[in-house]
Amino acid sequence: MKKISFSCLLWAICFQIIAQSKANTPEIEYMLSMEQPQTHYFEVTMKVSNFDAKTKQNGFIDFKMAVWTPGSYLIREYAKNVEGFKAAGENGNLKSDKINKNTWRVRLQNNTNQVSVSYKVYANELSVRTSFIDDSHGYLNPASVLVYVNDWKYVPSKLVIKPYKNWTTVSTALPEVAKNTFLAENLDVLIDSPIEIGTQKILTFDLKGIPHKISMYGEAKYDEQKIIKDFNKVCETAMSVIGEHPCKNYTFLIHNLNRGGGGLEHLNSTTCQTSRSSYENEKAYQGFLSLIAHEYFHLWNVKRIRPKALGPFDYENENYTHLLWLSEGCTSFYQNYILRRAGFMTPEDFTANFAKEISLIENQPGNKVQSATESSWDAWIKYYRPNENSKNSTVSYYDKGSVLGGVLNLLILQNTNGKKNFDDVLRFVYQKYYKEQQRGFTDEELQKAVETVAGIPMNDFFQKYIFGTETLPYSEILKAVGMQIVDQNATNNDPYLGVETRNGKIGAVLRDSPAYVDGLNVDDEILSVDGSKPEDLNKIMQSKKVGDTVSIKVKRDGLEKTFTLNLTRNQMKAYKIEALPNQTPEQLALYKKWMFL
Numbered sequence: 001m002k003k004i005s006f007s008c009l010l011w012a013i014c015f016q017i018i019a020q021s022k023a024n025t026p027e028i029e030y031m032l033s034m035e036q037p038q039t040h041y042f043e044v045t046m047k048v049s050n051f052d053a054k055t056k057q058n059g060f061i062d063f064k065m066a067v068w069t070p071g072s073y074l075i076r077e078y079a080k081n082v083e084g085f086k087a088a089g090e091n092g093n094l095k096s097d098k099i100n101k102n103t104w105r106v107r108l109q110n111n112t113n114q115v116s117v118s119y120k121v122y123a124n125e126l127s128v129r130t131s132f133i134d135d136s137h138g139y140l141n142p143a144s145v146l147v148y149v150n151d152w153k154y155v156p157s158k159l160v161i162k163p164y165k166n167w168t169t170v171s172t173a174l175p176e177v178a179k180n181t182f183l184a185e186n187l188d189v190l191i192d193s194p195i196e197i198g199t200q201k202i203l204t205f206d207l208k209g210i211p212h213k214i215s216m217y218g219e220a221k222y223d224e225q226k227i228i229k230d231f232n233k234v235c236e237t238a239m240s241v242i243g244e245h246p247c248k249n250y251t252f253l254i255h256n257l258n259r260g261g262g263g264l265e266h267l268n269s270t271t272c273q274t275s276r277s278s279y280e281n282e283k284a285y286q287g288f289l290s291l292i293a294h295e296y297f298h299l300w301n302v303k304r305i306r307p308k309a310l311g312p313f314d315y316e317n318e319n320y321t322h323l324l325w326l327s328e329g330c331t332s333f334y335q336n337y338i339l340r341r342a343g344f345m346t347p348e349d350f351t352a353n354f355a356k357e358i359s360l361i362e363n364q365p366g367n368k369v370q371s372a373t374e375s376s377w378d379a380w381i382k383y384y385r386p387n388e389n390s391k392n393s394t395v396s397y398y399d400k401g402s403v404l405g406g407v408l409n410l411l412i413l414q415n416t417n418g419k420k421n422f423d424d425v426l427r428f429v430y431q432k433y434y435k436e437q438q439r440g441f442t443d444e445e446l447q448k449a450v451e452t453v454a455g456i457p458m459n460d461f462f463q464k465y466i467f468g469t470e471t472l473p474y475s476e477i478l479k480a481v482g483m484q485i486v487d488q489n490a491t492n493n494d495p496y497l498g499v500e501t502r503n504g505k506i507g508a509v510l511r512d513s514p515a516y517v518d519g520l521n522v523d524d525e526i527l528s529v530d531g532s533k534p535e536d537l538n539k540i541m542q543s544k545k546v547g548d549t550v551s552i553k554v555k556r557d558g559l560e561k562t563f564t565l566n567l568t569r570n571q572m573k574a575y576k577i578e579a580l581p582n583q584t585p586e587q588l589a590l591y592k593k594w595m596f597l
Ligand SMILES: [Zn+2]
Pocket: 265, 294, 295, 298, 327, 328, 331
């Protein structure tokens, strides 16, 4: 009896809390219009109502614009494109002050129950990380156009879009509840759902019951049926890595441009830019499909299989993680691995690509200075803000992470006798952290996952090659699949200067090269080499040999200077991966597992 009455009381309290919380859930509605697209402006109105008691008590609401967008780790200060911010309540204008670079504080009046803020956003940067509108289409990266209220990040919002004149189509992964009216279940979903508005072509296909849409902006000579067939194959193969698909629907926003390359991943969509000639030759098309595979694979790796720091996001500050080598680098590894498995890349192409990536990182002096984890952590200030010394002091977490993915995959194959590969690590963390615990994972938890799958201790590997800068054990790893790595430059005796030139000026001086040691600088204008004007520095080098000295006259800060350099041997690697002689049946069997043959 007592128990019943206590439980009744609990229910009554719960109902009251539910009723109160419903009564206090703010309502958010955005309206987006574009009256003069040729001027590159979006017009936005955000209407909020039904505030909670705390907001009323505060007497103000802070509206914020994100300073960055997930997936692109640079502070971009989107508020710089906002103008004409105004606020009004149901009884007229409300006072608003800008209290920092990205926050507008709107003062409420006594009986204000509804606030509308309106402003314009200049959008004239057609990249996947920004927004753009002109007379042919609009592309919206919500982080850079829609303001939000920090306390209401978990509140659903409605977005009503009024397309320009005869623009007929709006493409986004957000669910459409009425014509051009979309719902976002919270701020993270809203920000992670880019929108294309215009007269784009729509292609569709279905993958295991999940509708997929391809929005094609821009003219290009593609075969629609081939695009649908090839995308379907890439997506199906990507899905087979994890074994299940978490999306209700998926949208590709493709921009076919004069020049373009790159993509940005989102929760249920991606934006990819490609050259409109991508469809016209096999190599370029393979590159386009590898971009599609990369961005699509992100719907698992980074969007759901995610380091702890990457969601829920802080949109006003840098979000730091050591794991971009996994989120980006291993996604780069999988973009090729998926193409191999789907049959778009031969085993020879795949190994050639792997060897090229190894050469790239091993020829970069910064690979011995910055580790994969440091590269990830400092993405905000180094990878996204390179300078003339970046090659000497940094390594890309894409390139290093891709090589690490390739090596870890081989290591797992070797230690499990081909029963497991890196897919199993991703499946493990997907199940355990995304599905069961619904959170991101730590550095230690990832290492544990690799150890569990590989069945060996991995601390030494992580410390040396991921947190450290030691050279990866390529030969040892490749031997298990009957292959070896060979430096095709091992026997050359070419002389080496160590500079890269751009328009007659020095663009980079590589660490420990003769140019570095003997004092050439970035931005030096090369006036002469051994007395003659250098039309082609490479050609001049071909006439020299190791041990020669060269006299280089440069102009620096308006003054002429002459340097004498002692040419050393060019130690740049050109790796090739090839079969070992006399492969054993075990090696051949493991090779087949590696290549999915
Ligand atoms: Zn990526």
